[in-house]
Amino acid sequence: MQMVxxxxxxxQDLKSATQHQLNHxxxxHxxxxHxxxxHxxxxHxxxxHxxGxHxxxxHxxxxHxxGxxxxxxxxxxxxxPCGHHDGPYDPTGTAIHHISDGNVYSIxxxxxxxxxxxxxxxxxxxxxxxxxxxxIGHHEDGHxxxxxxxxxxxxxxxxxxxxFPMEGSVAHDCFTKKTVKDAxxxxxxxxxxxxxxxxxxxxxxxxxxxxxxxxxxxxxxDYSISKNVLSMILVALLLFFLFRKAAKAYTRNPNSAPSGLxxxxxxxxxxxxxxxxxxxxxxxxxxxxxxxxxxIFFFILGLNLWGQVPFLGSTNVTGNLTFTMVLAIIVFIxxxxxxxxxxxxxxxxxxxxPVFVKPVLAAVEGLGLFIKPLTLMLRLAGNISAGHIAxxxxxxxxxxxxxxxGGIGGNVAGTFMSIPLTMFMMALEIIVAFVQAFVFTxxxxxxxxxxxxxxxxx
Amino acid sequence: MIFLISFTPxxxxxxxxxxxxxxxxxxxxxxxxxAFGPIADALQKREHDIQGSIDEAKKxxxxxxxxxxxNDKLLAEAREERTLMLNEAKEQKNKMIAEAKEQxxxxxxxxxxxAQAEIESQKLAAKQSLKAEVGTMALDIAxxxxxxxxxxxxSQVDLVNNLVSNLKLN
Numbered sequence: 001m002q003m004v005x006x007x008x009x010x011x012q013d014l015k016s017a018t019q020h021q022l023n024h025x026x027x028x029h030x031x032x033x034h035x036x037x038x039h040x041x042x043x044h045x046x047x048x049h050x051x052g053x054h055x056x057x058x059h060x061x062x063x064h065x066x067g068x069x070x071x072x073x074x075x076x077x078x079x080x081p082c083g084h085h086d087g088p089y090d091p092t093g094t095a096i097h098h099i100s101d102g103n104v105y106s107i108x109x110x111x112x113x114x115x116x117x118x119x120x121x122x123x124x125x126x127x128x129x130x131x132x133x134x135x136i137g138h139h140e141d142g143h144x145x146x147x148x149x150x151x152x153x154x155x156x157x158x159x160x161x162x163x164f165p166m167e168g169s170v171a172h173d174c175f176t177k178k179t180v181k182d183a184x185x186x187x188x189x190x191x192x193x194x195x196x197x198x199x200x201x202x203x204x205x206x207x208x209x210x211x212x213x214x215x216x217x218x219x220x221x222d223y224s225i226s227k228n229v230l231s232m233i234l235v236a237l238l239l240f241f242l243f244r245k246a247a248k249a250y251t252r253n254p255n256s257a258p259s260g261l262x263x264x265x266x267x268x269x270x271x272x273x274x275x276x277x278x279x280x281x282x283x284x285x286x287x288x289x290x291x292x293x294x295x296i297f298f299f300i301l302g303l304n305l306w307g308q309v310p311f312l313g314s315t316n317v318t319g320n321l322t323f324t325m326v327l328a329i330i331v332f333i334x335x336x337x338x339x340x341x342x343x344x345x346x347x348x349x350x351x352x353x354p355v356f357v358k359p360v361l362a363a364v365e366g367l368g369l370f371i372k373p374l375t376l377m378l379r380l381a382g383n384i385s386a387g388h389i390a391x392x393x394x395x396x397x398x399x400x401x402x403x404x405x406g407g408i409g410g411n412v413a414g415t416f417m418s419i420p421l422t423m424f425m426m427a428l429e430i431i432v433a434f435v436q437a438f439v440f441t442x443x444x445x446x447x448x449x450x451x452x453x454x455x456x457x458x
Numbered sequence: 459m460i461f462l463i464s465f466t467p468x469x470x471x472x473x474x475x476x477x478x479x480x481x482x483x484x485x486x487x488x489x490x491x492x493a494f495g496p497i498a499d500a501l502q503k504r505e506h507d508i509q510g511s512i513d514e515a516k517k518x519x520x521x522x523x524x525x526x527x528x529n530d531k532l533l534a535e536a537r538e539e540r541t542l543m544l545n546e547a548k549e550q551k552n553k554m555i556a557e558a559k560e561q562x563x564x565x566x567x568x569x570x571x572x573a574q575a576e577i578e579s580q581k582l583a584a585k586q587s588l589k590a591e592v593g594t595m596a597l598d599i600a601x602x603x604x605x606x607x608x609x610x611x612x613s614q615v616d617l618v619n620n621l622v623s624n625l626k627l628n
Contacts, residue, residue: 101474118473207469222473229477236485243493250500255507269497290498291490299485322470326478381468 089399095392099316099385101228102154103131104140107313112136115230119149119156121220133169144169150193150202158220159193161200170195228323231315235302272297276442280449289448292334296327297441304384304433308426319384321377328373331444339451372447376440383436387429394421595625
């Protein structure tokens with residue numbers, strides 16, 4: 001609304017107005033009624049669309065135009081911001097949406113399993129509820145708010161506008177997005193929810209990237225059992241069940257040859273033990289680290305494969321940087337807690353090199369200490385996310401062809417292109433699932449091996 | 459930048475970090491205690507058992523081959539002994555035969571010599587007694603010749619012939 005004001009008064013004030021909006025002056029909304037009084041849209045029915053239109057035209061003038069908003073100019077009264085669904089297929093948005101975490105577990109955009117949602121805001125405390133309170137619909141956007149929270153693209157957002165009803169549930173309209181420049185000149189997306197014809201600003205999702213990846217400090221924290229968390233729990237339980245069954249078979253018939261499930265798991269187990277744990281850590285110490293390596297390998301493998309099962313939500317846990325970061329931190333801690341004297345000596349005062357080289361090597365090795373887990377984290381997330389995006393892109397061909405050639409014919413042509421490509425990609429992704437789990441485990445084993453290695457020659 | 463802004467999988471979130479940590483640590487602890495630990499131990503034990511069995515089998519085979527070698531040795535020894543014994547027996551036999559022959563020969567020679575001596579002495583005795591008898595006979599014949607008066611020549615001749623044919627040599 002500040003944008004509109006700025007447009008009407010003086011374009012020279014645009015910059016300050018944008019910053020004003022970033023600072024989020026709530027009083028700006030109080031003036032919106034006055035600004036639009038001349039447009040005859042004071043009613044609460046669908047006039048909100050036109051308000052959105054004003055805001056977008058403001059963007060056009062300020063040069064921050066966003067591709068998806070191009071059709072929502074000031075003069076086009078035919079479609080407001082809530083007519084968003086009619087736009088052409090957006091492959092990027094769809095792919096990103098599908099590989100993201102969410103507060104609802106959707107299968108084929110038809111079955112929506114509500115998840116427990118735990119939200120904490122320092123100024124108002126905890127909110128515990130099921131995400132079905134949001135009445136989630138198409139695009140995983142909610143239709144109802146709950147205690148000042150709304151659901152947009154599968155994630156819970158908090159309305160940070162005093163005018164919005166903060167208690168109980170109210171029905172709201174669609175969501176709009178604006179891109180503004182922040183103080184450093186970076187583009188920043190701000191989401192709004194439409195309610196009673198007015199836009200109410202949403203706080204960003206709760207992240208802790210210090211603003212590096214578009215997040216920042218938010219007024220609430222999302223501790224929900226999200227789609228990824230549910231997948232983790234299910235995979236962990238499934239693996240526990242399978243391995244428990246195998247372990248029982250060993251204790252029941254310790255001297256009989258393995259068969260069935262026990263045989264399959266044993267083959268993989270022995271492979272990790274004989275090709276990863278023993279060569280890298282050594283015959284003497286590997287038993288101490290074997291459960292850790294096995295946990296890492298099978299947890300990652302299970303989640304990789306879980307995400308590849310079609311029509312099961314295609315969750316992207318191992319492609320999520322948060323998850324891989326946690327694993328990498330655990331690896332970092334396990335490696336360095338077990339580091340012996342030689343390990344630290346090799347990092348900070350490398351033996352066998354001239355003294356003037358030692359500080360240089362110490363700096364390099366010190367950096368390497370942190371780069372190792374960082375690469376673990378990025379490699380796994382990147383590979384798995386890339387696989388998901390590739391598959392989604394090939395499936396997206398169906399809709400892209402539909403858009404290009406129009407109607408069912410295009411869709412059919414796209415389907416014929418899409419099926420072999422998607423099948424090929426899925427086969428590849430099954431290999432990637434194993435390879436990435438293996439790579440993560442073998443690198444972890446090599447770091448542990450380096451940290452616990454005995455040097456006799458110094 | 460627009461990509462990154464909405465690239466939610468790469469935005470770290472508190473909730474997911476918290477739950478990932480909790481779930482992974484629980485998974486690790488439970489799997490180590492109830493699944494991976496027992497399986498690793500069982501595998502190790504089974505491998506030891508298998509190795510032990512193999513070693514035992516190897517040992518048994520070694521023992522068996524040792525025993526067989528010993529048996530063979532014993533057999534060979536026995537065979538050799540048998541041959542030796544046979545040879546010895548043969549030698550003994552030959553020796554005995556030779557000895558017996560020798561003895562028999564000697565005995566025979568001795569018997570012959572005794573026999574010869576006996577014959578000689580008998581011959582001598584016979585000659586002696588013949589001499590004595592011939593004398594007596596001659597005397598008898600002469601007596602009878604003389605008693606018959608020598609009637610004719612032919613009767614003389616017949617008488618002599620008769621006398622000679624009556625002459626018994628021993």
